[in-house]
Every structure is written in C-alpha cells, then in structure tokens.
Amino acid sequence: MSGTDPDAGVHTDPAALDELTEAAGREHTGVGQDGAVEGYRASRTLRLGVELRRQLKRRRTQLVLGFVVLLPFILVVAFEIGQSSPNRRSGGFVDLATASAPNFVVLALFVAGGFLLPTIVALFFGDTIASEASWSSLKYLLAIPVPRHRVLRQKAVTSGLLSILALVLLPLISLVVGLLWYGAGDAISPTGDAIPFGRSLIVIALSVVYIVIQLAWVAGLALLLSVSTDAPLGAVGGTVLVAILSQILDQITALGGLRDYLPTHYAYAWMDLIATDIDWTNMAAGVLSAVVYGTVLTLLGARRFATKDITS
Structure with a gap:
C-alpha cells in the first residue's frame, strides 16, 4: 500500500x-x-601501547625488573667476598663464573633458571586477568565493550613482552658487569672446551632464545589459572608450585623415561651450546615439549575465558 x-x-x-x-x-x-x-571499532579498544605503559607503571613490574638488574651485582659481591680465582680453567659453572664475562652470564642464567625465571613469567601471565577480576574492573572492561578475545590477547601479548624484557635484561646486564669485572675472555665449559668471545655472544643469544621458548609452558599454565580464578596470588603460586613439583619429580631417576614428559626436564638443555661440538638433540626435544605444552594450555585458557561467567 x-x-x-x-x-x-x-x-x-x-x-x-x-x-x-x-x-x-x-x-x-x-x-x-x-x-x-x-x-x-573493536580494534581501537585496549590498545597494546596503552596496556604496556600501564603495566610498566605498576610497582610489581618495576620491582621485578629492578631485581633482575640488581642480581648480577649481587653475584659479583658474593664472589668478591668469597674466594674465587679469575684464571680458573676447570670445574663446574659456578667455579668457572669468574673466568670471563661469558662465563659470568652463563652462571647468572644457571642460578636464575631453576626458580627466578619461571616465577617472573608466572607473575606476569598469572596476574593478567586475575588482577582485573580481583579489582572488580574486568566486567567494566568488557562493558566498554572490549571483546573477550581481544582482552585476553592484548594482556597476554603485554605479559609476553614484559617477560621477554626481563629474560633479555638479565644476560645483558650480566654481560656488562662481567666485562667490567672479569674481562672479555673465552667461554670455558666444564668439559674444558674454550669458545672464543665473539662466538660466545652468539651462544648466549641462542641460549636466551631457547629459555624464552622453553618457558612457554609456564606462560600457558599461568594464563589458564589466571582466567580460572579471581586471586592473582593463586594463579602465580599455582604455576610456581607446578614448576617446583616438576623439578622434584625430574630428580627421581626411578621414573625412567617418564621424566622426558615433564615440562622442566629440558630446562637446562641450552647448556649443550657451550661446547665446540654442539648436540642439538635435547634442545630440539625441549622446544617441542614447550611448544606443545604452551599451545595446549593457552588454548584451554582461551576456551575457559570465552565461556566464563564474569561477575567481577
């Protein structure tokens, strides 16, 4: 009509x-x-730069990065107080720490790899969503509206960048401190292999890359726990406890081949790089293990967050 x-x-x-x-x-x-x-536009919400600056201004981020910078100086003081020989050419990684700057970097990564580095990654990733929920700001963030997948992605990327920053900062500061105190000598392995200073820098870089990849399982687990609880301490603490338990089980030789499936079994495989003839077997297995664990745990976290009833 x-x-x-x-x-x-x-x-x-x-x-x-x-x-x-x-x-x-x-x-x-x-x-x-x-x-x-x-x-x-959904793509304009929760921009990465804004979230990164916000996280950098948080006290916990500043304290973590500050401690990472301070750790090499603490190690130097410990060696200065104790008895160490800068010309030592044999022994373990601790004994060889003062032989050269590369050896000092290796020691810093060695002592931090068991507990400190996994804790840093767990802190950044476990605090992502759980902290927003604990502040009762998550529901308001989603009401802006910011799509759930974007909230999780932006916060995970920010946590990843902060974790990489900390993991790179430690060997970088250690190298500078080592050069000032112990000089640019060869990297000496416990087996007696001597690696020239130039090549040792490449070895250190590859070691850091491996550590970043190997800790992907920590990031995935912390993210999963972060979207499953409103308590940041629970997410961070739960991840650290799993890492400690895995390290304990890895020491039980009675488990035999089952230890190969533990996420921390290949945590120190990067040490195989400190040799004139490098064996890549353990590193390849470590990368595969970390990628599988990290991918599965991250996907479970994304699925959990997509279907979770947000009440805080």
Missing part, C-alpha cells in the same frame, strides 16, 4: 518512511546500522 503526501503531491511507501525514520533515529542517537555506537 502507498500513501499520498498532500503537500508534495507524490506517492510514498510506508516501508520507506519507516526506514528513513529509523535512519534518522540512528543518526540522532549516534548508533550505526549494526547496532554499535557510531565510530566504535
């Missing part, structure tokens, strides 16, 4: 009038055709 406009003398379609009225209403209220607020 159609009507006639007495002023214009033309026929109008009621459906067309309804569409024009609806469009005018959307223009007046600022609502687009898809029902979203005019100008709203």
